[in-house]
Amino acid sequence: MFEAKVxxxxxxxxxDPEGVNTLKAIHLLGFPKVKNAKTIRTxxxxxxxxDKNQVKKDVEQICQRLLTNPVIxxxxxTIEEKK
Amino acid sequence: MFEAKVxxxxxxxxxDPEGVNTLKAIHLLGFPKVKNAKTIRTxxxxxxxxDKNQVKKDVEQICQRLLTNPVIxxxxxTIEEKK
Known part of the structure; x- marks a missing residue:
């Protein structure tokens, strides 16, 4: 069993429109010291x-075909074995 | 300058409907060995x-008032100093 973190x-x-809007909202809340906001999905x-190598290949495929858009x-x- | 990671x-x-649907799509792509998918926002x-303590307090406030819903x-x- 493996745990893959993408x-x-x-x-x-x-x-990053989500980051830009988060930053605007943070400023409106009264925190002008926040200078930048960036969003990341995991x-x-x-x-x-x-077989860790096979798992890694599968996750690569899943990333390329489903989870990410290679243009943007x-x-x-990261893959870890799980007990 | 500090970098806060939330x-x-x-x-x-x-x-986690997004996780459930990601898992379904992964299965449809032909990877039945994936048993669970969970999504995290950063x-x-x-x-x-x-003042690191003040920054931490501010980020706490931003989390509670904007970034998260305490019910779910x-x-x-984590806060790191940035040069």
């Missing part, structure tokens, strides 16, 4: 299997 | 200031 964030230079996947996103995968 | 996830027992905030979410804050 972190998906926007590439540099891609505008997917935690629990995967059955014994960059992603990182 | 991790927001659903409390245990609260259903906000990275850049904050001006010199649990959150974690």
């Amino acid at each position: 972190t998906v964030q926007l590439k540099k230079g891609i505008s 997917f935690n996947l629990t995967i059955d299997g014994t 996103h960059q992603y990182e995968i | 991790t927001v996830q659903l409390k245990k027992g609260i259903s 906000f990275n905030l850049t904050i001006d200031g010199t 979410h649990q959150y974690e804050i």
